[in-house]
Amino acid sequence: MLGVTTLGLVSVVIFLWLLWRKKRITYLEELEIPGPKPNILFGNMWEMYTKGPLYCLQKWIDKYGKVFGYYLGMRPVICIADPDLLKNIQIKDFQNFINRPGLFQAQPKPGNKMSHALTHVQGHRWKEIRSVLTPSFTTGKLKTMSSIMNYAIQELLTNIEKKSQEGKPFDVYKLYQSLTMDVIGRCALGIQTDVQKSPEEHELVKNSRVIFSREFHSWLTVMMVSFPEIETIMTKLGQMSFKFRNKGVNPVFRLMSMCSQVIQSRKADNSKRRPDLLQLMIDSQNKKVDMGKITADQLTAGDEADKYDEKAQGTENGDIKPSESNKATTKTRGLSDTEIEANAFIALLAGYETTSTALGFTTHLLVKHPEVQEKIRQEVDQLMAEEGETLDYAKVHKLQYLDQVLSESLRFYPPIYLFVNRQASKDIQYGSLRIPKGMTVQVPVYHLHHDPNLWPNPEKFDPDRFSPQNRQKNNPLAWQPFGQGPRNCIGMRFAQMEAKLALAQILHKYRLEPNEMTEKELTITVRPATLTPGKGVYARFVPRN
Numbered sequence: 001m002l003g004v005t006t007l008g009l010v011s012v013v014i015f016l017w018l019l020w021r022k023k024r025i026t027y028l029e030e031l032e033i034p035g036p037k038p039n040i041l042f043g044n045m046w047e048m049y050t051k052g053p054l055y056c057l058q059k060w061i062d063k064y065g066k067v068f069g070y071y072l073g074m075r076p077v078i079c080i081a082d083p084d085l086l087k088n089i090q091i092k093d094f095q096n097f098i099n100r101p102g103l104f105q106a107q108p109k110p111g112n113k114m115s116h117a118l119t120h121v122q123g124h125r126w127k128e129i130r131s132v133l134t135p136s137f138t139t140g141k142l143k144t145m146s147s148i149m150n151y152a153i154q155e156l157l158t159n160i161e162k163k164s165q166e167g168k169p170f171d172v173y174k175l176y177q178s179l180t181m182d183v184i185g186r187c188a189l190g191i192q193t194d195v196q197k198s199p200e201e202h203e204l205v206k207n208s209r210v211i212f213s214r215e216f217h218s219w220l221t222v223m224m225v226s227f228p229e230i231e232t233i234m235t236k237l238g239q240m241s242f243k244f245r246n247k248g249v250n251p252v253f254r255l256m257s258m259c260s261q262v263i264q265s266r267k268a269d270n271s272k273r274r275p276d277l278l279q280l281m282i283d284s285q286n287k288k289v290d291m292g293k294i295t296a297d298q299l300t301a302g303d304e305a306d307k308y309d310e311k312a313q314g315t316e317n318g319d320i321k322p323s324e325s326n327k328a329t330t331k332t333r334g335l336s337d338t339e340i341e342a343n344a345f346i347a348l349l350a351g352y353e354t355t356s357t358a359l360g361f362t363t364h365l366l367v368k369h370p371e372v373q374e375k376i377r378q379e380v381d382q383l384m385a386e387e388g389e390t391l392d393y394a395k396v397h398k399l400q401y402l403d404q405v406l407s408e409s410l411r412f413y414p415p416i417y418l419f420v421n422r423q424a425s426k427d428i429q430y431g432s433l434r435i436p437k438g439m440t441v442q443v444p445v446y447h448l449h450h451d452p453n454l455w456p457n458p459e460k461f462d463p464d465r466f467s468p469q470n471r472q473k474n475n476p477l478a479w480q481p482f483g484q485g486p487r488n489c490i491g492m493r494f495a496q497m498e499a500k501l502a503l504a505q506i507l508h509k510y511r512l513e514p515n516e517m518t519e520k521e522l523t524i525t526v527r528p529a530t531l532t533p534g535k536g537v538y539a540r541f542v543p544r545n
């Protein structure tokens with residue numbers, strides 16, 4: 001009797017659960033947004049898992065157009081590959097799309113430190129934290145950082161020389177990972193690590209590599225998004241698998257605790273003050289941040305002149321209006337200890353992963369295009385002959401062709417392809433498209449970058465797309481390696497300067513040629529949000545005479 005009752009109850013629960021799921025996966029249909037048919041268990045995640053997200057998103061764009069909906073598990077997503085619509089969402093109506101939703105996981109729970117990191121923090125607090133961190137990336141700060149970057153780049157060059165002399169092919173992507181960890185450690189947190197002395201062994205890089213090691217093609221990701229009910233269990237399993245691959249140590253906790261030690265030691269000793277990101281966060285604790293003065297435009301990282309100027313009034317970009325909350329705010333509290341820790345941690349990871357990947361991708365493209373290498377070399381040689389061999393912020397800005405090459409490399413291989421997402425904070429209508437409150441809007445960065453209507457002959461690597469004359473023809477919203485709008489990448493100018501300083505100095509010293517390990521077509525590993533060279537990046541570094 002008890003058995004029958006239990007069976008009945010279980011059946012009812014399963015029935016209601018399936019009913020709930022059925023309701024969820026008809027949501028986009030109710031909104032009349034076209035898209036692939038979802039499955040009651042996995043939404044459209046199963047197809048993405050088996051065929052890969054790059055393939056699926058392209059197929060769906062081809063079939064349903066530049067605005068379509070699909071289900072990442074149970075989460076409905078509106079994917080928008082139309083730059084005009086994106087301009088509204090990311091820039092004009094930014095105040096209604098401030099938040100970046102978690103895609104594969106719900107937002108970290110409030111107790112989780114990561115919920116305080118700039119990448120995850122929500123609403124008004126995001127603006128406050130971003131306004132504290134933004135001055136770390138002003139022109140003045142970048143100018144002082146170029147010498148620190150150069151110092152680290154010399155160590156990279158020494159490593160390349162040593163490896164080349166050993167005579168065996170080596171993966172230069174790994175050397176780039178140590179470089180970018182070294183640079184971000186020095187520039188953001190003021191720590192001098194010997195990370196480049198032992199590029200394959202250092203604890204900082206080893207832990208970070210594990211954190212970024214998960215692939216999109218992972219059953220954990222599929223289960224996490226498809227069954228939000230068991231997200232906590234899946235998160236625990238994810239942590240266990242991290243620990244398993246990292247000799248029993250949770251790499252997130254390890255890096256967090258390293259950051260915490262650095263913060264404590266800086267706070268304890270005033271003589272350790274430095275003009276860096278960490279110091280700005282610590283100093284904010286004794287101040288009130290005046291949000292009344294800060295506009296959305298000032299928070300947008302851009303490669304033109306500084307926007308973060310206390311005296312600046314109004315907006316430089318006519319499309320960005322100061323938001324309601326900007327107008328209304330007054331002085332607010334600085335960063336708490338937890339916020340400092342979370343943001344030190346995220347700066348370390350963000351500064352390390354993407355910039356090294358961009359350097360790796362660009363190196364591969366340069367090996368394939370010796371004529372492009374040669375043009376950069378001529379530009380660098382000429383600049384160095386006229387202004388000396390030590391490069392700095394101002395000199396790097398004169399390397400116009402190198403800038404074109406980096407922009408084209410970031411178009412061709414955007415290191416981040418599935419992270420530029422926004423969440424609607426209220427119902428909003430664009431023509432026949434209704435975006436309801438809470439909906440996730442996704443920018444398919446890779447596909448925008450390879451859209452033949454936006455980039456003629458998109459599979460051709462052609463730095464001339466970004467020449468001063470041609471640049472004006474490009475739709476600015478069609479180039480999103482760093483996202484767009486006030487929530488774009490805060491480290492954009494930092495990353496560009498670091499990559500250009502490194503490339504200029506490598507090419508001044510070496511000619512890059514293919515060797516027996518160089519892949520004709522680079523294997524790309526598709527991770528949940530990033531693309532990385534799957535089998536490393538190999539080149540012969542031939543010293544110039």
Ligand code: HEM
Nearest residue numbers: 118350351354355358416420482483484487488489491495
């Ligand atoms: C080539 C290198 C880099 C690439 C391709 C890149 C790409 C991105 C992208 C696509 C976003 C999301 C933007 C959006 O949603 O509109 C982002 C956000 C972010 N990036 Fe980067 N990034 C790079 C380097 C860096 C560096 C060096 C740092 C730190 C110094 C950094 C820190 C951050 C942070 C903190 C955010 C979150 C910003 C916010 O939500 O306000 N990134 N990045």
